[in-house]
Amino acid sequence: MISKQVSYDAEISGYIEKNKAKKMKGVKAKELMLWPPVNEIVVDDPPTGKVHFKSLGGITKTFPVQAFAAGQ
Structure with a gap:
């Protein structure tokens, strides 16, 4: 299990390619x-x-990748 705080804007945008989401806007993760x-x-x-x-x-x-599997 991953313990991270993530913030999402009301709108998220970006480009999807094979195995990749890039130029994303609207997602932040606390570090x-x-x-x-x-x-x-x-x-x-x-x-x-x-x-x-x-x-x-x-x-x-x-x-x-297992941390993102269903039921985790």
Whole structure:
């Protein structure tokens, strides 16, 4: 289980490609005392079981894909 605070605007936008959501707007994740925007989400291909969340500020967080499975 992942314990992260996430904030969503009333409207979320971005572009979807294979294994990727990029140029996202409207999603922020708390990191220490800051709320950097999540700019990109990437699922590894070939699959390594990792999901990467990237911000414009250079912060990248990686989590196991199992943490996002139904029932988790």
